[in-house]
Structures are given as C-alpha cells and as structure tokens.
Amino acid sequence: MMTVEQPLTEPGNPGQRHLTANSVKLFRVFNHYRLAISVLLVGLMFLDPSEFGTQFQMPGYYQVGVFSYLSLNVFLALVLLAGFRPQPRHVILSILLDILFMHAFLLFSSGISSGLANLVIVSVAAGNIMTPSRIGILYAALATICSLVMSTWSVLSLEANPDSIVRAGILGVVYFAVALILQNITLRLTRSEALATSRAHSLQEMEHINQQIIQRMRTGILVVDRFGQIRLANAAAEELLFGVTGRQDKAPSPRGKTLPVPLRQRLERWLNDPGARSEPFQASATSPLLQANFTQLDKQQGEHVLIFVEDISKLTQQAQQMKLASLGRLTAGIAHEIRNPLGAISHAAQLMAESEQLDTGDRKMLDIIQRHSRRVNGIVENVLDLSRRRQANSELIEIKDWLSTFMEDYRQTVDKDGGEPAKIQIDVDDALPPARFDPSQIEQVLVNLCDNGLRYSQQRTGHRSLLLHAGKTADGERSYLDICDDGPGISDEHRSSVFEPFFTTDKSGTGLGLYLARELCEANQAHLSLLDREPPGCCFRITFSHHRRLI
Known part of the structure; x- marks a missing residue:
C-alpha cells in the first residue's frame, strides 16, 4: 500500500517527525554537492590566488577551514553510505554548520565581495527546500546576521570598503526572498504530491477492493487471448474449471494455462460467430454443468476475451427442488388419499394370493399388482423424503x-x-x-x-x-x-x-x-x-x- 508522506515538521515544533523519503534523497544530493564544493575549494588552494586577483585576509585559517569542511563532508558521505537515516535535527544542524562555514571562508578570504557569498544563497535555498517551515526563516536570518557582522567587523578591524555593509544588506534581502519564495513553492509541491499520493492510495484501495470482489464472486471470470491462453482468472473459475478450491500459496497459478478442451472449442465457435450462444459443457467428468458467455475486452485490437463461467447445475437443481417441493407438498396433501386405496389394493392382493383356487395366470397378475403397489408407495415415500429433508449437520x-x-x-x-x-x-x-x-x-x-x-x-x-x-x-x-x-x-x-x-x-x-x-x-x-x-x-x-x- 502507498502511504501519504507527511511534512517534515510542524510549524513552531521542529524535529518532531521523521524525514520523508524525498527529503532523505534531497539531503543525500545536497551532501554530494557539498562534497564536490569542498573538493573544489581544496583544489583551488594549490593555485596562486594572485593570478585570479584574489587576496586572502587570513590564508592559514582559510586552509584549516577548507580541510575541516572537506573532512566533515567525507564523514557525512560515509555515514549516509552505511545506511544511516538522518532525522530532521540532523538536517537543521547540517544547514546551520554550512552557513557558518561559508561565512568563515568569506571572512578568511576576501570578504563579502568574494564569489563564495553565492554559496550561502545555495545553502539557504537547500535548507528551505528540505525543511519548508518557519525554521527556513532562521537560516535566512542567521545568514543575514553573519553577513552583516562579518562586513562590519571587516570595516572596523581590517579597514575594508564600507560598501561591503551595503552589499551584506542586499544579500540579506536576497536570503529572505529566497527563503520565502522556496518555502511557498515547496509547500505547494508538497501539498500537490500529498494529494496525488492520496488519490493514488485511494485508487489502489479501490483496485484492491475490486479484486477482492471479483475473487469472491461465485461466477467464474477469465481473461484469455484468442488462442485460449489464460491471462487472469478468479477463484471461482479455478474451482469450476480446474477443481482448485481457494487460492492456496502452493497451488500453481492458472496464468499461462490453456482452457479445457470443451471451453476452448466454444471459444473458437464464438470467435467465428459472436452471435451464437454456446452450449453447456463439463470441464471434466467430475465437474458440474457449466455455461460460458464471451465478450471482447478491446474491440479495436481484439486481443483479449472476457469469459463468464456459471455453474448452471445449481440453477437446474434449484428449479428441480422447487418442482419437487411443490410435488412434495401435493403428495403430502394427498398421501392419505393415495395410501388408503393403495393399502386396500395391496391387502386385497395378499388375501387373493392365499386362495387355493387361483391358476398360474392369476398369480402372475397378483404379483404385478403387489409389485406396482410397492413401487407407487416407494415413489410417495421418496418424494416425501425430498420435501422434508433436514439441513446438513457437518x-x-x-x-x-x-x-x-x-x-x-x-x-x-x-x-x-x-x-x-x-x-x-x-x-x-x-x-x-x-x-x-x-x-x-x-x-x-x-x-x-x-x-x-x-x-x-x-x-x-x-x-x-x-x-x-x-x-x-x-x-x-x-x-x-x-x-x-x-x-x-x-x-x-x-x-x-x-x-x-x-x-x-x-x-x-x-x-x-x-x-x-x-x-x-x-x-x-x-x-x-x-x-x-x-x-x-x-x-x-x-x-x-x-x-x-x-x-
């Protein structure tokens, strides 16, 4: 069964729910991105910064920070590869650390004017995609504060250009704009996905219910191709055609089997003349009398045929039971009237048989009278037994x-x-x-x-x-x-x-x-x-x- 994925956290109550499968996948992708960025930053350290017009303010601290960042990302990659399933608090802590690392790199390199500032935007955006709640505003606020503090400290301590404070303010606006826009988009996508998943779940439930109904129907239902190869069959069809009672796990599936010869012959006749009604048949010597009806599943392609198989012996028996029940009630009503003259006839025949004056022909006639009297009495008894038959006590x-x-x-x-x-x-x-x-x-x-x-x-x-x-x-x-x-x-x-x-x-x-x-x-x-x-x-x-x- 498919399940509807819940949002990562409730507003104002972060970390109380597990990550969804999609969020876990996004976190893995984001960690791969960070691993690639850290490898790239380490690789750039082996180049001469002056060739790119870049001046590091604290190169020693920058190198330590880059290697630490790489080590952290490698460790996370190995942990995820080992099968660790992150929780919401792990995602939050990871995004916060990433924002702090990026601002440390900005501080140790050339300040807010460095291109590394764009990586902070990526971290804020990733955080708001994976945690589309009020915690996403925290990422934007932390990034803004870090940018302003770093720019102010650079101006006061390192005599940097005061324009860096304005740039930090603009970046802060960008952080909040990215957070709000992505939160809105992510929440809409999450609701749409939840709605689609819910509808898929409902459709799957309906399909399961339909399958259960079809399996429990007493009418046999089969889907076959034009050559009589079975594609689908319900439990009733298996029982009527192959004698398989219920779907046992060890019982072979009828899929791929060929229809019994009598039914396959009627299928061929119907394909040649769809208007003809098929005759009743028995799938085997021990099976009941069956009636098959055919219809085309796909009239355009004509590949599959839907067959309904019914046990008409039960219908015939019910009709006979109704007739015999009526006959039994009639017999019960007139049994007294029949048995009295029948008893008199039988008794008179017995008295005549005791006579010594009867010849051989007369005795034969008396034997016929007695024999048929017993037969009539037996018929009355049997019909009465049918009419008052008790229910089976199994x-x-x-x-x-x-x-x-x-x-x-x-x-x-x-x-x-x-x-x-x-x-x-x-x-x-x-x-x-x-x-x-x-x-x-x-x-x-x-x-x-x-x-x-x-x-x-x-x-x-x-x-x-x-x-x-x-x-x-x-x-x-x-x-x-x-x-x-x-x-x-x-x-x-x-x-x-x-x-x-x-x-x-x-x-x-x-x-x-x-x-x-x-x-x-x-x-x-x-x-x-x-x-x-x-x-x-x-x-x-x-x-x-x-x-x-x-x-």
Whole structure:
C-alpha cells in the first residue's frame, strides 16, 4: 500500500517527525554537492590566488577551514553510505554548520565581495527546500546576521570598503526572498504530491477492493487471448474449471494455462460467430454443468476475451427442488388419499394370493399388482423424503476411519440373508485430507450407490462385487470416494440423464435414488458425478468439499 508522506515538521515544533523519503534523497544530493564544493575549494588552494586577483585576509585559517569542511563532508558521505537515516535535527544542524562555514571562508578570504557569498544563497535555498517551515526563516536570518557582522567587523578591524555593509544588506534581502519564495513553492509541491499520493492510495484501495470482489464472486471470470491462453482468472473459475478450491500459496497459478478442451472449442465457435450462444459443457467428468458467455475486452485490437463461467447445475437443481417441493407438498396433501386405496389394493392382493383356487395366470397378475403397489408407495415415500429433508449437520471427518466403520455395518446388512457374501474391495490412499460433511446423509448416499452397484454386478456376473477407492484430488486439497461396480454400465445416451428425477432404466425402480443421492451430496457441498469408464461397469465419484470450507 502507498502511504501519504507527511511534512517534515510542524510549524513552531521542529524535529518532531521523521524525514520523508524525498527529503532523505534531497539531503543525500545536497551532501554530494557539498562534497564536490569542498573538493573544489581544496583544489583551488594549490593555485596562486594572485593570478585570479584574489587576496586572502587570513590564508592559514582559510586552509584549516577548507580541510575541516572537506573532512566533515567525507564523514557525512560515509555515514549516509552505511545506511544511516538522518532525522530532521540532523538536517537543521547540517544547514546551520554550512552557513557558518561559508561565512568563515568569506571572512578568511576576501570578504563579502568574494564569489563564495553565492554559496550561502545555495545553502539557504537547500535548507528551505528540505525543511519548508518557519525554521527556513532562521537560516535566512542567521545568514543575514553573519553577513552583516562579518562586513562590519571587516570595516572596523581590517579597514575594508564600507560598501561591503551595503552589499551584506542586499544579500540579506536576497536570503529572505529566497527563503520565502522556496518555502511557498515547496509547500505547494508538497501539498500537490500529498494529494496525488492520496488519490493514488485511494485508487489502489479501490483496485484492491475490486479484486477482492471479483475473487469472491461465485461466477467464474477469465481473461484469455484468442488462442485460449489464460491471462487472469478468479477463484471461482479455478474451482469450476480446474477443481482448485481457494487460492492456496502452493497451488500453481492458472496464468499461462490453456482452457479445457470443451471451453476452448466454444471459444473458437464464438470467435467465428459472436452471435451464437454456446452450449453447456463439463470441464471434466467430475465437474458440474457449466455455461460460458464471451465478450471482447478491446474491440479495436481484439486481443483479449472476457469469459463468464456459471455453474448452471445449481440453477437446474434449484428449479428441480422447487418442482419437487411443490410435488412434495401435493403428495403430502394427498398421501392419505393415495395410501388408503393403495393399502386396500395391496391387502386385497395378499388375501387373493392365499386362495387355493387361483391358476398360474392369476398369480402372475397378483404379483404385478403387489409389485406396482410397492413401487407407487416407494415413489410417495421418496418424494416425501425430498420435501422434508433436514439441513446438513457437518462434521470434520477422517475418510479412512469413517469408511472402515461404515463398511463394517454395511457388510452385516447385505450379508444377513445367509447367501453368498458380497465381495467388496476397499482401497484407501495414504495421507488423505479430511472432509467436512454430515455422516448420516453421506451414509445414505453411499448405501444407495453400493446397493445399486451390488445389484447390477450380480445381474451381469452372478456375483455381488464392488470396489471402493478413496483418494485425493490433483491439488491434494480434497478427498474423493469412487464406487465402482461390474454391472452392464450406462449407455452414452443415458449418461446425461441418470441424475434427473424419475429417470430409470429399471422397471422396478422409482428413478429418484440417484437424484436424491446427488441432492444430499450438494447439501454437504460435495459433488456426485459419473466417471468416464470403459464398460462393463460404471463408477460414481463423490468429491468432498475442502475441509476448511464451512457449509
């Protein structure tokens, strides 16, 4: 963040604040100037003054003063080079010493008429630039007093020309004029710089706020070139397209990556026909259904494209939830009216089945009645469960321990009939990150998926078999659980519809099992997806939410 630089001192209270960065730089430059002047003065001592028409009044004192001045400036240069940061009092003392040294040189050389008097003007000017306050008037006053005292003493003691007093007075006027003018200019520049810095600070804050807003948006935002190379991407885009949850320091930046193939194909179509609307897509087999919208960032150059990526599966789920909620309320209202005749039909079918006068055809008809009665009752129960589903009560769970406990209970349930035991293989990777979910709801999902897997495996192979594999995502931040069976698999034409309500290829099914499983996963910020797998068999994956993400 940029900070507004404060003035060096408050009027009437010098030395109470630190020097600004600009003042420190100016002080270094001024010290370099003094070092150069002192070296020049020492060099002039090796020349004959008479050649320049100059007569030294006190040559011995002049030589001592010049060498002392050089030594002081060399010492200050070394101290500054060592990293010393001067304070306001150091600047004030340095300017005062410089004024005194210059007047001593004037006194020891040819007096106020010497060209060295112009160096006093430079010292006063530098002091007022570095300390634009009332202390700058002190420099002008001290220089004026020194000039008048030196000129008066020269006239009285050294019988100098009395015009030197007038010259000293004129120089005093020049000192005050320089001090006032430079103070005014410096203060104006300081205020302008402070205003510019403040506005730059405000703009930077606004930019930071805008970046925070963009990063926290649930809509994915990307800036790419015409070839699909990512220039910028917010956190939502990283999560939707690459499965990276949050911006972790160790996670690689998406900058320079190429868009996923489905999105890159839609970008190319849009570039060829900007008026066409792109179709929904999945960035990968485990990602949700996404919708992309494109717009040109720079219409003149046309170099970069802005892409908005939205998770439309949530919108679809919300619409389905609204329909199912309405259906649930309707079912709840007429459940009594449905169950009474349904119970009567089922009971009558059971009584008829006890009759010994029924032939084989009649018994088949009774079996159809009972089977479809159970199916209708199951549909009513599932819709009621959807309408009164409770909110997830999430916990931080270690996948390995939880899965082991779940499988112990599940094996006892599926093997209670005394037939051939189910063959369930469990494979858990090491160092899995924990997951946050409601154990009872995810257990309901897993029971549904495992029951389906065992049933379809038995239909195809005659044996109930299942593989459960727990691993972690590519970024190492989230855990997932695969449930794979040896059944006939799901055809390509049905893959996009398996999670839709009331869709089923099983005549005895209700078509709500997988839909309810995905709904429960979404309620726990997890994602249930069907992986691409060569038949036979199919594999469902539950990708759990990040353990630091609160539901």
